[in-house]
Amino acid sequence: MAEDVQYEHHDVRAIRGTEASNIAKWEKDGWELVNQSPGLLWSDITFRRPKPKTAGTYLKAFALQGYAAFRRLEPQTQKRVMAVGGTFVLLMVVAGVAVGLRSGGGTAAPSASPSRSVTAAPQTPSEVPSPSASLSAPEPEAYTYQGPKYEIISVDEGQTVAKLDQYWIYTSKLDQSTARYKDQVKLIVADIAREQSTDKFMVEVVTNKEIALAESPSKVESFIAEHGDDYFLTTIPKMEKASWVASYSGGFDSNAFEPSDSDAAFEITWKPAGTPKFEKWRPETGD
Structure with missing residues (x-):
């Protein structure tokens, strides 16, 4: 059986009149509009989206499905399977359930990025500008607004x-x-x-x-x-x-x-x- 879909929710408060732009932006990012409560100045908008699947989620589902299939076998067949790979089968089932329960269907924590060493380039003595060069440097132009009147x-x-x-x-x-x-x-x-x-x-x-x-x-x-x-x-x-x-x-x-x-x-x-x-x-x- 397929697992029930789990959702994460997010609430947004938008200035009245900007609801459409906010909804379009969040739906573009994969969120689904759930509720919109307009007010005089603000609108409260609620979105949801399915929680992302993790390795634990799939391992849990695999283990549970495997265990369910094992339980449906005839007793004599179960004994033969256990005789061939008994300990390994049990460990896979227990590990899958444990990892799946610990993950809770949430987002997996990001792994740490491997550190990299960077060798600094050899520095060369910087040239000291001459007085004449300093005097000839142009001064920055004064700011002047060039846009439309507002x-x-x-x-x-x-x-x-x-x-x-x-x-x-x-x-x-x-x-x-x-x-x-x-x-x-x-x-x-x-x-x-x-x-x-x-x-x-x-x-x-x-x-x-x-x-x-x-x-x-x-x-x-x-x-x-x-x-x-x-x-x-x-x-x-x-x-x-x-x-x-x-x-x-x-x-x-x-x-x-x-x-x-x-x-x-x-x-x-x-x-x-x-x-x-x-x-x-x-x-x-x-x-």
């Missing part, structure tokens, strides 16, 4: 468990008819990174100012009070599909759901409310 609608501090500041950016100068708009968005994000001397923050770039006012945690209550619940729940999501251009997150590992300095924790989601596409990217901070 406006910071709001800055919401301490978002997600990584406690990142979230910038809501409005710009009307993006031409999305070509892929060049992506370079323009990166220039905006890089400009904020230079200004703040860090790349650990969140940026939402929109071409419709109402999206920023409706989605920003610090602006949403006043927006609903002015425009009403129906406008917020039905009209804004339609705008977002075309006008929520990009979402940058830096310093937050969405897989482990924790702060991280790994390059994998810096990402841009293009068209987060439409058909999202993901790109690993990290801006320069100018340090």
Whole structure:
């Protein structure tokens, strides 16, 4: 008989309006959507996937199947089998069950990588630059922002468990008819990174100012009070599909759901409310 499938679960909290991009990203990694609980500002999403099989799992199944087959033999045949390989058969069964039970169907622990010795290359005396050479070195050019004009609608501090500041950016100068708009968005994000001397923050770039006012945690209550619940729940999501251009997150590992300095924790989601596409990217901070 086949073993019952065992699942591991993972919970994700997504900003309202970004559920589709989060679900697409996790399903791409092999997770299955189980439940989605929308809230006013956040949606709690639960995923699951089968626990990976291990060597212990297969050995356990092999041992149990072998033992079951042995039990189905006639008593006389069992005696003959035991006479031929008795001790070996019993050891295989016991070892298989023991290893399988200890593994619990979980992921096997990674083995240690073999150490390697590296022989350092012989060093040669470095040349001391002459005074004239030092004087002729060009000075670095002063930074000048070359991207589209943009406006910071709001800055919401301490978002997600990584406690990142979230910038809501409005710009009307993006031409999305070509892929060049992506370079323009990166220039905006890089400009904020230079200004703040860090790349650990969140940026939402929109071409419709109402999206920023409706989605920003610090602006949403006043927006609903002015425009009403129906406008917020039905009209804004339609705008977002075309006008929520990009979402940058830096310093937050969405897989482990924790702060991280790994390059994998810096990402841009293009068209987060439409058909999202993901790109690993990290801006320069100018340090």
